[in-house]
Amino acid sequence: MTAFLDFVGLCEKELRLCGVRTGERVAVLSQGTERLDYADAFLAAARRLGGDAYHVRLPSTLNGAGLDSLVVGNTPLSGNAAAVDALKQADLLIDLIFLLFSPEQLAIQASGTRVLSVVEPVAQLAKLLPTDGQRERIEAAGELLSAARTLRVTSPHGTDVTYRLNTYPTILEYGFTDTPGRWDHWPSGFLFTGGDDDGVDGRVVLGPGDIVFPFTSYVREPIHIAIEHGRVVDIRGGFDAALLRDYMASFDDPDAYGISHIGWGMHENARASSIAVDFQGIGMEARATYGNVLFSTGPNGELGGTNHSPCHVDMPLHGCTLTLDDEPVVVAGDIAVPALQAPSRRR
Structure with a gap:
């Protein structure tokens, strides 16, 4: 009781x-x-x-x-x-x-x-209970993202992908909702938008320790994803790449290869190691990890888009640098803009 x-x-x-x-x-x-x-x-x-x-x-x-x-x-x-x-x-x-x-x-x-x-499990709900301060930081990040026209992600593994941002709104997830018609998820702590339907080009390379959902597993060897005009055109690598390739092909749906949302995590209490020790829930803690870049494929209806593929893959990437109009926001997996930094992470 x-x-x-x-x-x-x-x-x-x-x-x-x-x-x-x-x-x-x-x-x-x-x-x-x-x-x-x-x-x-x-x-x-x-x-x-x-x-x-x-x-x-x-x-x-x-x-x-x-x-x-x-x-x-x-x-x-x-x-x-x-x-x-x-x-x-x-x-x-x-x-x-x-x-x-x-x-x-x-x-x-x-x-x-x-x-x-x-x-999510009760322990995660308690650990990641949102705060008004978290909301304020994510809203400030949302202002930067909404004003940007280009977003670029690079990483030591070889990621170099650019999103043109002219079509879709910015979505904020800070873990509660007090505005009519608004959706949120408890726990949460990140924000995202979508590139133009034909405006995402480059390559994403998942390295060891990056995560693939819905597999809820860590990547052990690189996955090379080539993207042209807003679509995945090639997936190469070893077993991890073959698994992802087979999973996406199983839907027999061309829209599965569309690029969905892109954004970054901001919850200072979230840990990427969470899925190694807790197999319950859907992995919201790992998605919200402070400074991770969340790269996604498949449906974009949440943004108001027309891709309603049932194949949705979320891929939190660690150690990346994310820029908005060439201005750094996340650098080597850490949030670089002082106004967006959690108090416990400020230097």
């Missing part, structure tokens, strides 16, 4: 950051028996804050697919108009099944409902 009450208190802190107040409608979305303890904790926390809380619980799927499925965008809400309508009535939706990249989430956001995804 003590552990549950502690979790309720943690959820209450998160909901306060999300601006929950008396009379707000807070919906919790779950499926089957998954994360029922999360649902109960959020419902109790919302009631503590005077919110009108309710639970939409979807049936389990026969094949057990859900968050553990590698296919993004196809969710248990697909085709369930009644459940979508119920969730649109909420001011805040706590998403425990991971709706990201789905048309249902976009429809719920369009109604003005703000959405918070929560699927």
Whole structure:
């Protein structure tokens, strides 16, 4: 009971950051028996804050697919108009099944409902609880990224790729949402945008210690990815490259090779080593690692693009240098702009 009450208190802190107040409608979305303890904790926390809380619980799927499925965008809400309508009535939706990249989430956001995804282990939620200060730093970074016209990433491994930035907005993830229609993810701590559809060129080289999601594994030998006009045109290397090549080919989808988002991590408490010791969740801590560059392929619907491929690959890269209009923001895996640096990382 003590552990549950502690979790309720943690959820209450998160909901306060999300601006929950008396009379707000807070919906919790779950499926089957998954994360029922999360649902109960959020419902109790919302009631503590005077919110009108309710639970939409979807049936389990026969094949057990859900968050553990590698296919993004196809969710248990697909085709369930009644459940979508119920969730649109909420001011805040706590998403425990991971709706990201789905048309249902976009429809719920369009109604003005703000959405918070929560699927990571409780220990990570506590370790990476967001703060207002983190939000301020990420918003400051967002101003720089939104104003830039070119983004370039280089690394000692041989990465040298340039993005032309004229089409897509900047997305901020600081771990909570208090703005109507806005989505975020707890835990989080990074920002990103997308290059023009035909405006990404160069090469990305993943070196030992870089990460490939959804494999949730570290690269052990270099993967060389060639990019022309916004598309992956070649993947070379040893076993790791062959695995990535085969995975992307398995979707039989030309859009799987489109370039998705690019950005960098800013959470000073996140560690790239997390997936070596914790096999639960989807790896948000590793994505948010301070100074990592997050390179992604596949769907860009989250940015407003037209690529809805179910094949989404996130690749956190370490030790990179990222420049905006030739001005350094991340240098050798460390954030170089003083206003963006976490207090604990300032020299």
